[in-house]
Amino acid sequence: MTVTTKTLTKTAISPLAQVLMVAALGLGIMFVAGHAQSSTLHDAAHDVRHATGFPCH
């Protein structure tokens, strides 16, 4: 019973909201790795940004 209750609580977030959350996470990673202009990030990801066609600098 406890398990069932837990599962119900977990899936209380609508499927669409879950899709949006995961997509936002993915887009966020793309932004940080590819587009954020912090110089530490830029230097670390430099070769990847060039090699994946992100606008780099």
Next chain:
Amino acid sequence: MTKRMVTSAVFAGFAAGLIAVLLHFAFVQQLILLSEQYETGTLTHFGGGDAGQPAATDPDTVTTTTASHGHDDSQSGGGGHGEGHGHSTASDFQRNGLTALFMILVYTGYALVLTAGFALAEMGGHRIGPAEGLLWGIAGFAAVQLAPAMGLAPELPGTIGADITARQIWWWSTVLATGGGIALLAYSKQVWAFGLAGALLAAPHVIGAPNVQGYFGVAPPEVAAAFAARVLGTALVVWAALGWIAGHFWASSAQQD
């Protein structure tokens, strides 16, 4: 469902990221290193000296250039440009390690967007397996790599471009519009949606990417052309693999959901 999306994406992103790292170091990295030698002036190209560098008409220089093109570091010991490179072995290790890390990270990011799309398609009653995943991967390549490259070609280090913010806005708009357009073509049954898809696919290129007037490249056009071709070629392979692997994990985790 979140767990299913995230686990499929992490496995597929990691696997595809490893393939990306392999292909990057096999095909792309040596062109980046070569172009950096032109950027810093260690090498000069007879047609491209613009940034105050003397034009190199010395045949020896040109021969060196030709010789180092297309060859990897195995040649750098004898070629005498090991020092001029400006990288010690330790920093090379760090640089390449970070490249590998970020490559896997980027493909995991793509994979999360991909599996979110899988979930959306499944909510609409479409089954996703490896074959569908393969098509999604190729569509992802078209949206994230090919369409932006039509306006903003993959750039070697040292390339002069328009304002970075303007280019990033155009890049994101192009990726979202192209992705949306392809999704409409694939999954909508309404006639008006095909028109909208066409408009979304065309709009970024009708508007046009922000570009600067004039040409400022210091690297030979052959190097830039090879770089752009290899970036797109390797990306197609990795995206196809990413979609296929993600589709496989997505289908095999269907029962657990």
